[in-house]
Amino acid sequence: MDFPLFGEGSGKRRREINLGGRTTAANHAAILQEARERRQQRTEQRRKEESATRIQSWWRGRKHASQVRAQLRTTFKQNISNVTGLRCLVLVGKDDALLTEWAKVMLSDDAALLAQAMSDSAWSVSLCKAVMLLLHSVSDNPLSPDAEIQLKVIEILLSPQSSSKPSRSTIALLLHLLEHGYYTLLGRAISRIPLQSKSAPILPALVTLVVQPFNAFDPPTEVYRSCIELFFSYILIIPLLPNRLPLASLSFLAPRIPFQRLELDSVPRIASNVTADDSRVNLIANLAAFAPVRYPTLPVQALAGYLHLTAEIMKALPIHALEPPERNAQPQIAWEDDDSDSENAPLVEIVASFAPRRNLPQLDVKTKTRLQTLPSQAHINSILSATHKHTNPTIRTALFSWLHALSTVWPSRRDKIMGNVVAWSGGGLVRELYRGYVRSAPLGHGTNAAPLTDSANASHWPPLLFLVDLYNQALLTMGDDEFFSSSPATLTSAALTSAAVSTTVVARNPLTLDEITSFSHQLLNIVFYLYWREDSSADATVPGMPNLKFEAARERMTKLLQSIHARDSRRPFTPPDHWLMTSQVDIGPFVEAAIYEESKLSDPEGTSRTLSKRQIASISPRLGVLNNIPFAIPFDVRVSIFRSFINNDASSRGYNLRGRGGMWNPPTRVVVRRGKIAEDGFNKLGDVDLKGSIAITFIDQWGQEEAGIDGGGVFKEFLTELCKEVFDTDRGLWLANKKNELYPNPHSYATETINLAWYRFIGRILGKALYEGILVDVAFAGFFLAKWLGKQSFLDDLSSLDPELYQGLIFLKHYAGNPEDLSLNFAVATEEFGVTKSIPLVPNGDQIPVTRENRLQYIYLVSHYRLNKQIKQQSDAFFEGLSDMIDPKWLRMFNQQELQILLGGVNSPIDLNDLRQNTQYGGLFEDHEQTIEMFWKVVGTFSQDQRRALLRFATSCSRPPLLGFKELVPNFAIRDAGSDESRLPTASTCVNLLKLPRYKTERALREKLLQAIQSNAGFDLS
Incomplete structure (x- = not known):
């Protein structure tokens, strides 16, 4: 018997073998491509076969399940009132018709069957699952005719059978529901009922079920705390919740919201549950509707928990999320108006950013109206009144965090919010914030910048920034006489009409000058680092404050520093070199880099681009320092930089300021x-x-x-x-x-x-x-x-x-x-x-x-x-x-x-040595000529007033130049005016030239010179 070769007669293609020992590149590529295609065909074939197998398996499963469900439905209808029927109902799953049919049977005969089911342990497991099915059915279609019947069953099962506490079976059922989305499903049911359907008969039952767990469990237990967290996370985020409920249900719900049991430990869990911006806004709006009336009666820990919760929710919102995008049409008394300069408009200054904003939630008119109450004077005063009686550090920290979060997420109301706080508290909160929270905080002490970005210091930022905003606002209406006095005084009414009383006590600056000195140095360390750090990002946020960028916090602190420095400039109270940061800056390279960076901000034609201070700070750290906290750099250094900027600008235009004109730009x-x-x-x-x-x-x-x-x-x-x-x-x-x-x-x-x-x-x-x-x-x-x-x-x-x-x-x-x-x-x-x-x-x-x-x-x-x-x-x-x-x-x-x-010019003593070193001589005069020697000797005996008169006589200005007489343009000059000693000295102020006759004696020179400068002898053009 002959055996076929391998593969022969098998229907497969014989493998072709090349015995020649070599092949061309084209043939080799074709073989590889062919092998690749055959491999892809085999893979595709295998995929199709596997898919067909899965489809067949799914179909068989579906067909079998349908048959089983049909059998379960038949069995259910035959045993609808016993445990067998209940088990069949659970196995069938969500079937609205069967659920309604079972609910009707259970409610027959005054719900006796339900009472029997609750007392029979054989029913317990299946009953829990059946109630979950009912909840899902109600939440999917709360306005269906069957939803009320289904919800009635749940209500009876969860209600106490007597005036006593619920039975063990009721507790077990409720625990099962809480673990499987009880509040989520109730919240979904309420939110799916339209606003115009607040008369829906199912709403009272839903509200009753919402508060039922608070009746079933004792407050100190963990499960009670969990119910509060779930209630806040899934019920109070329902849009316009108070507007959805009939008046009776609203009156029933409001006093039963367990604000008094809210704990600080629950705040992080609630905040982590509410992650969508829309839900956060709804939570804030609903809390604004239900909570204020309860403020005076809340215990200290509950009030602290409420403030921390609302602060955390507001911190997580994007800027402006709580205010409408359009300008409020109602007239308001605002701190800033439309004519405010851009550099001082905080609503513009704080929220601008180089990074794209998150999309703001879309707010309906009623939600906007409710949110308007948050920054209102009445609401803020109620918060301050409720917290004022508590000295507990926890609630004070919560208050500061809440006020700061509100002003951050609502920047256009920041001034009004801070104004209300200042008006209510006077300087008390400023003093408390600084002495109790900011002075000892690790932020800004020394040159170590690491604490600023350390998340472990997140709790120190809200009190600091709130103090900055509050003191900034206080300074707007604080006169210098108040600022420089921290002790009470009296103020007469002479400035006003007789309608005023005679005297009144004046509350002075809440911080002492020593405290302001220390605080300003602390701020300066922080602000300087935030401008100076070249690795800073516009997107970097303050630790623990995801909606506040370091850039915005820096601007607010800068504004306060500038205000304090302005007072110090008018009436110095800080020690020498208090404002300078020369220990952290090498001045030489700083000047060179600043001049170079400024030149890069100009276009090729020498025209400087118009940039805001924020944009400049982001491009150039050195120019950011010079434009925002210039007092950190010595004045003479800044004057030198200023002159360098001008000289560079003139050179770029072909001008020579010293040489008058330029090579290609005639006068x-x-x-x-x-x-x-x-x-x-x-x-x-x-x-x-x-x-x-x-x-x-x-x-x-x-x-x-x-x-x-x-x-x-x-x-x-x-x-x-x-x-x-x-x-x-x-x-x-x-x-x-x-x-x-x-x-x-x-x-x-x-x-x-x-x-x-x-x-x-x-x-x-x-x-x-x-x-x-x-x-x-x-x-x-x-x-x-x-x-x-x-x-x-x-x-x-x-x-x-x-x-x-x-x-x-x-x-x-x-x-x-x-x-x-x-x-x-x-x-x-x-x-x-x-x-x-x-x-x-x-x-x-x-x-x-x-x-x-x-x-x-x-x-x-x-x-x-x-x-x-x-x-x-x-x-x-x-x-x-x-x-x-x-x-x-x-x-x-x-x-x-x-x-x-x-x-x-500077109103300082005239340095004769500097003037002499930078004086030029003309005519017969030279540095050591006899008349010149007498001149400097005589002027050396002059008082400062006489020296200023001489300078005014010769230059038209009595003050010396900022950087010394080398900067006087043209340089001070003395030229001989002949030998007639009867003549008075004259001057050409246009060229800073003193024309001095050749006097022979010091006495004559002194008398003639004083007579000239004190009588303003005429201008000489010769």
């Missing part, structure tokens, strides 16, 4: 008439690039050109004379306070188009002076200089503008009587051209009386109106011109006092 020549300097300057310099060199030619009263020394000197003379004209208060553009400090005239006349153009021109001219380093003998009011920095002024600045109004507002702030007796409203009276008109501070302000509760808002708004709004257009126009010359971020390196020094 712009402008002719002005004596006596018409301001008018000609305004008309001829409007379109001129003032960053370039300006060559001024004066025309005298006879129409002849004056001889002058060019190279910048004549322009300095022009600038000096121009300032004398434009800042003359008789012209109507400027007013002076009692310190002769200038500010824009608030009169409506000053807001006319032509006058706003003048403010813009004056801004450009002063910008030119700063750009060239020319000192101008003009002093501005501090609140106006604040506008240069993009800041607003508050009550503390009002005393320099209107002392009487300031005293009146201070009196109102501490008035012990009823403020309504003073008949004040939210409007101010202004008089122009003999006509008095009322200006509302808020919509319909003349109809809103000033009360004890809103007087701080009134004080803020009056100060804001007088210091900011009245001169807003004038200030904006001025700053627009100033910004043409000086980049705003360069100015932000200084405060108001430093800006005045930058503009007019």
